[in-house]
């Protein structure tokens with residue numbers, strides 16, 4: 001029987017980062033062996049099947065009967081205390097958990113910002129609060145609720161499209177008390193607030209185009225528990241000259257007549273954001289899908305007339321920065337660096 005190696009098959013699957021974050025797209029790396037023996041990382045969809053086989057993907061959320069609360073600061077630790085201030089302010093429960101009293105007091109300077117935002121949102125109106133903090137644990141599967149305040153500026157812009165999925169559990173194992181919910185049917189999945197605290201399982205299999213059944217057992221991989229998107233600590237700007245910074249702050253909507261503001265920002269190319277170079281940083285925080293939304297939110301937040309970015313990879317410019325800047329009324333240009341390193345500068349200017 002020589003069919004085994006002649007058929008489309010999965011060689012290896014791995015995750016770009018072990019901890020999934022709400023709102024940050026995950027695209028597992030899937031290495032395939034084609035019927036001609038070649039190794040490929042390209043998807044084989046049903047519309048471009050090879051020798052009667054195509055790739056099928058499934059994402060499952062594994063819900064355990066045993067409800068485990070996870071520390072909001074240390075995603076690998078179980079929570080032992082909960083902030084009562086968060087409960088009173090209706091901040092998502094996931095953000096209120098801490099693994100120890102020390103963890104809570106260490107996080108306080110950062111954590112209290114959530115309370116301040118919640119109370120100012122409550123003062124404005126009830127609807128605003130809903131928008132800032134989203135709904136926790138009450139939505140149905142597959143529907144994105146804005147998981148945290150940090151997501152509210154970008155909204156769904158990275159394109160949350162997990163596709164239509166059944167609302168009912170697709171399987172359960174009585175002995176382990178686990179229930180599987182199918183949450184996605186494409187190679188890429190964007191965790192939602194409903195996934196917080198749960199493990200995700202990714203499965204892929206070569207499927208027969210005629211019979212529509214997998215040719216063999218699927219290759220699968222499990223993630224760590226999904227965590228809410230952390231709220232980055234506000235940046236403390238150094239006053240260089242009172243007049244200069246007066247023009248560049250979060251509140252100024254536009255500069256006065258005859259003047260303009262320029263923002264220069266080195267975004268740190270994904271190619272350089274490695275665990276070797278930044279060993280103190282968790283891998284999920286180094287992942288491009290996590291960093292790009294924080295970068296975009298901060299950069300746009302300065303309302304600069306001209307924005308200059310360094311270390312921009314061409315694919316990130318085309319797939320992310322150019323369309324995102326366009327949404328905010330900027331015209332984006334890409335200038336390739338003249339050395340052989342393929343990192344470049346990008347210039348955006350606001351028009352109209």
Ligand SMILES: [Zn+2]
Nearest residue numbers: 083085086096
């Ligand atoms: Zn709190």
Ligand SMILES: [Zn+2]
Nearest residue numbers: 071074099103
């Ligand atoms: Zn902790």
